[in-house]
Amino acid sequence: MQFKDVPGNIKIINRLIESAEKGRIAHAQMIIGSQGCGKLILALAYAQFLNCSNKVYYNDGEIKADSCGECSSCKKFESLQHPDLHFLFPIVNKNKKELSLDFITEWREYLEKKSGIVGLNSWYDFIQVENSQGFISVDNINDVLSRLYFKNLEAKIKVIVIWMAEKIQYKAAPKLLKTLEEPAENTLFLLITENADTILPTVMSRMQSIRMETPSLQDCFVFLKNNFSDFSNDDLYNAVYNSNRDLDKAIDYLHKKNDLLKVNSFFVDWMRVCYTLDGHAILNISKNFADIGREKQKYYLSECAIKILKAFHISNEIGEEKFFDPKEEEFFKNFSKYIKKEGINSISYYLDEAIKQIERNGNPKLIFKNLSFDVGRLFRT
Template sequence: MFFKEIVGQQDIVQKLRNSFTNGRLGHATLLAGKEGHGCLPITLAMSRYIMCRERSEEDACGECPSCKKFDKLVHPDVHFIFPVVNKKGKDPVSDSYLVEWRKFLLATPYATSNDWIREIATENSKGTIYKDESDLINRKLSMKSFEGYHKIMIIWMAEKMNDVTANKILKILEEPPQNTYFFLIAAQPEQLLQTILSRTQIVNIPPIDVAEVANYLSANYQIDSAKATDLAFFAEGDLARSIELFDKVDELQQNIENFNKFIQLSKNEQTVEIWDFINTQLDRGMNSYIEFLSYITHNIRRNIIETVAPSDNKILSDSATSAVKLDINFQQARAIYKLLNDAIYHIERNVYPQLALFDVSLQLKKML
């Protein structure tokens, strides 16, 4: 991964690059943001840049021995820690999964932790960074650098560390080895120990600009710009989510049609028709209800944004815009947004989805 390959986030890239070249990059940096915002690709590009022996002001050279090793993610002074599963026949440490990890990361640098766990185990498995990992970190960092320069430790999904691991990592951060850079990546940094947060330079990675995501989708997935923009918008600048939605374009279009129907039935208090609609048109499994509610939250969010900061710039395609427009004020939008997110929360925790959605419909009538 090079800086030039990162989708958007050029302000973040510039700040990190300048920090390193000016000698102001701390020994521990925490990149905090959703997985699809590019935290891992930025870290990979930054690590390559640090290790490159012929770097320019803009990027790594791509030709030196260090860059050649990076092409295959086999640089001996760059170490990876990531969530794994504890399964028979393998020690629960990252080194046991390095072959799978390199293949996975080279193919999908914007993939999510769920994608990774599905790669090495079943979908319902839970990835964790186990306590044995911290002992290996100490051992690796105590060794002399193979190439005589820097060492880098990348901890992906750092919030997945169990308590023992986190406390051992804290001790390492308090007394870091010389010439070593730590990059911690967290989608939910609030789950990290406060003492770890206090010992890192925190870089918040915002959503990628919608136009940047749309351009990437158009170039790499051969879809027209209007559909690409719709996907980027509904994913809220999350590239990983946009790619996931690409496989559900038909479902997204169906949600647009269902949205108007659901709102109309709710406004008219057609309770029997609403119940039938929920159990026929929307019933494609629990995830389909969550997808539908998530779709509505995106539209409500758009209403909030346009109410607070109106813009003449058209974000969505004509078909999507005409389908999702709601005539509501800021207070209504905020209340509905909370209602929908609460429903998603309850369904994810096994509340009967049809009843949750029926309740949403009844509450919407009071709010609209």
Template sequence: MKFKDIIGNTELKTQLINSVENNRLSHSQLFLGKSGGPKLAFAFAFAQYINCTNKTPSDSCGECQSCMKHNKLIHPDLHLVFPVLLINGIKKAVSDNFAKEFRQEALNNPYLNLHNWFDVFSSENKTGKTGYIYTQESDNLHKKLSLKHYESEYRVVIIWIPEKMQTVTSNKLLKLLEEPPQKTIFILVSENSEILLKTILSRLQILKIKNYSSKEKTEILQNKFPEKGVIKLEKSLIYSDGNLGDAIHVLESDIITDDNFDDFQMWMRLCYLVNIQEIVKWVNERTKKGRRNQSTFLKYSLKMVRNCLIIHFSNRNTLNITENEKKFLSKFYPFIHEGNISEISEKIEESIKNIERNANSKIIFYELSLQLTILLKVNRKFVE
């Protein structure tokens, strides 16, 4: 990846390039930025720039032997460390065992977040485990860094989401940062530096990476999905709460359709009317769609329900929703209030977890609908 492939953050590009040009390359750096931002993309572009053999004052060449390998993230002096899952069949929970999948995901979606990454393993990860950078990882890294460089002047270690390091991993990394191997650059790519050990943090040069504006995000999506209309792209951002990584993820899985809104309206009506016969039919139809589609639909429903509360207590014009959604919610919101919101949210969240754990989705939707028929009838204790 070249710097020119990343839009925005112009000052940061200049700063990074100057640090190489002026021989002021810090050996341990923290690229800090929000989820869905371009921080990992910057780490890739910077690593490529550092080792490019034909670099210009503004970018790597993209064509030398080193760049060609960096383009595919397969350069032997580029070490990628990231959280991994302890799933069946994995003997050693280290990044190297997941490198192929990670390269594929990160090259396709350099704005990816942890959810997008773990989603790759959703079929093997039935219990919804969360991943870590395990202790074995630091042993592995120690071993690799004790070897000679393969072909470049610098060796670059990119640690993505270091806040997922187990404590022992952190302590071992600290040792590496305290006595860094020759010509080795560590780039920690983090979303939340507060979770990192203070002792690690104090050794890092911190670079804050600005997240994109809505306009920039739409531009990136347009470049990536020229065949999809702007309305669909903008809608994907609304669905994803502005997280670019999620937006790319939903656009690729093609799980974003207007069906979610239509289905939600219909579902709420049937639940309110306690029309059991029609609810059963609705559940049968809804669960014909795939599991990922079902969990996206429930996440969408959760958001709509929470929007109702925002309408009660805040300005409805601040809501990031479509005109049709606004129309529906302006009639529906009085049924959701402080007397039932917590329980409704909990039930939906629980159902999402169960769907993702491969439980029987018909039963989940049916039970949830029955609970909603009761919860939607709970009256408000006081009136505005």
């Protein structure tokens, strides 16, 4: 990956270039940003730039410099096979695979398929986690830390990329913290997160934070045009507008539109059941919800939260919303009448609590049943 591949975020890229040229490279950096904004692309482009043997500098471009993309180091970073590039990411134990390293082939295939734009739900779908929950375990941390004892094989700077750092198990965090306090020479930790508030303060205090901006609509379109040119401009524009500038969702829209429509259909059915407060219907939909697997359950609830906020925006005429089709638009215009200012915070709270309970391995059928009654009662007040 190169800096030119990062969607938007020119100021952040130039800041990283300037700090590298001045030799002020913090040994541990946290890249923070929303899903689908290109955090992993930035991390990989930065790692490639730092180790490039023939950097390219521009006098008249928006980006001040970039890696050459041609030297031996760049080519190995591009293929994600550089011996001094290491990854940690959430996995589930399956088929005797217990470490990120065991999934490295799938990881490379996934990154190539998604052009570096990655998302937790699409990664879990790719490795088929089913009813398990992904995490970064103590063994995973120990495995990557053990590689720090060896001298760099080729790179000037060894790079450890930890994607979705919020998924590090609580008991694994102290292992990482000790290493951050006593860093190995010529080693760079790049942690990536979508929710910095869930990272232990003691870990955050050892990190230099990089906050990425959500790409503009134009940046999103240009990225999709460069990487998915087989699709028409209309398809690309629809993907951008229907994903709310989340490139992970935009790519899924292009390849798996039917899956996104399933979430829409689920939301519509659920809201109608909640409004009727029909106990039998709530039990049925709760059973269906329990059958889809824990990671997908959390994803569905997160998407429902976004859609309820969308209805609130329509109700209060905040901004302009896009829809998949006229049928969805009609539903939201009618549904938005029931999303009142006084109840939006309560609905958001109930959804957040339901997600937390699922993460703690609570009974999903019971959780969703209680959530449905809570939301339904709010519609009636």
